[in-house]
Amino acid sequence: MRDLLSVAFRETLGRAVLSAARPTADSLLRRPIAASDGDVPYRIEGKILCDDPGHQHDVVVRFEEALVEELRCDASVIQELEEELARAGLSLRSWIRTKFFEQHLSRYSMFRRKAPIFWQLATPSASYSVWLCVHSLSNDTLFKVQSDFAMPKLSHEERKLQSMRQEFGDDPKAGERKLISDQEAFVEELRAFVEEVKRVAPLWRPSLADGVVINFSLLWRLVPHNKVWQKELKATWDSLCAGNLDWAALAMHLWPERLIPKCAMDRSLAIAHGLEDNFWTRDHDGKVKPRHIPIRPEVDIVSERTSAAIQAALKDVIAAPTARARVGRRGARVAQPPEGPADALLV
Numbered sequence: 001m002r003d004l005l006s007v008a009f010r011e012t013l014g015r016a017v018l019s020a021a022r023p024t025a026d027s028l029l030r031r032p033i034a035a036s037d038g039d040v041p042y043r044i045e046g047k048i049l050c051d052d053p054g055h056q057h058d059v060v061v062r063f064e065e066a067l068v069e070e071l072r073c074d075a076s077v078i079q080e081l082e083e084e085l086a087r088a089g090l091s092l093r094s095w096i097r098t099k100f101f102e103q104h105l106s107r108y109s110m111f112r113r114k115a116p117i118f119w120q121l122a123t124p125s126a127s128y129s130v131w132l133c134v135h136s137l138s139n140d141t142l143f144k145v146q147s148d149f150a151m152p153k154l155s156h157e158e159r160k161l162q163s164m165r166q167e168f169g170d171d172p173k174a175g176e177r178k179l180i181s182d183q184e185a186f187v188e189e190l191r192a193f194v195e196e197v198k199r200v201a202p203l204w205r206p207s208l209a210d211g212v213v214i215n216f217s218l219l220w221r222l223v224p225h226n227k228v229w230q231k232e233l234k235a236t237w238d239s240l241c242a243g244n245l246d247w248a249a250l251a252m253h254l255w256p257e258r259l260i261p262k263c264a265m266d267r268s269l270a271i272a273h274g275l276e277d278n279f280w281t282r283d284h285d286g287k288v289k290p291r292h293i294p295i296r297p298e299v300d301i302v303s304e305r306t307s308a309a310i311q312a313a314l315k316d317v318i319a320a321p322t323a324r325a326r327v328g329r330r331g332a333r334v335a336q337p338p339e340g341p342a343d344a345l346l347v
Helices: 002-013 025-030 059-070 075-087 092-098 100-107 141-168 174-203 212-217 227-242 249-254 256-263 267-272 298-305 308-319
Strands: 014-016 044-046 118-122 129-133 280-282 288-290
Touching: 002 059, 002 075, 002 100, 002 118, 002 129, 059 075, 059 092, 075 092, 092 100, 100 118, 118 174, 129 141, 141 174, 174 308, 212 227, 212 249, 227 249, 249 256, 249 308, 256 267, 256 298
Parallel strands: none
Antiparallel strands: 014 044, 118 129, 280 288
8 A cells, every 4th residue: 555655646746647558556666756758658747736725736636636547546445545544543634744755755765875756845843845846846946836835825824813813802712822823833834934945945956966865955944844854954965065065066056166166176076067178188198187277267267157146045044043843832732734625535
């Protein structure tokens, strides 16, 4: 059943465009997650989804559609799935919200290399998440998360909080105070989520050549729901900041003033960043050596690749605090919003 859940989620977030022939269970499980159109007769159509009942891109609804439309699951399979999740005390939404990413990360980790295909960006309580597919990331992805998902969600929940306060009046009952408190906590988490997305969006320039962990490291504050993964991303981000991963495209994007002089002294870095010909040459014997005078001066290349906007955004990101889950007066973690009717499987 775990294999079925994993395959269904793959079809949900990175849905493949297949031929008309019905796929078998074995072919679905063996099919690679990413391949070029020339390798197999399908392609990955990644998308942005969210954990938000009622949203047109709600991940649970899309998951249910994938079970029926893509995997052709009948009523008995779906009932078995419901029963297995129920025995574990989970609904489909709570499984996606709290369990799937950890299982997915474990599956896509081997020999110290971790490369999750699907990314869960979430609030500390995981009461709201946005899901991304690594193969569809672009420079605009986080701006879309901000404008199409996170900000509208925050506005909706702020209006809901205001309505609660007006409805319950100046002297709410104990139960009403708890509802207001929980909604305030949810809004607070959403505000922090939106603020962080705004911080990192101007810096975002994904490059699959860097690997998943380096690309994900910039977003380490957006995974507070998974402390182990967040710790690894933070360590990678710290290594980037310290100059220990200067071969990465992300490092050149963020710190050209640091890397370009290094390219004049380290040929491997020059090769990694496409500057070998500018700083290195071969003598008559074919031996590679630094150029006495680069084709283009360092200062010109640095100026060309430096952005005042990126420098300002980077300074803000480095100085920002780590998101923390709000706790109630008794130290309990805040309640998550109800799952709503979308929690039932569509048969």
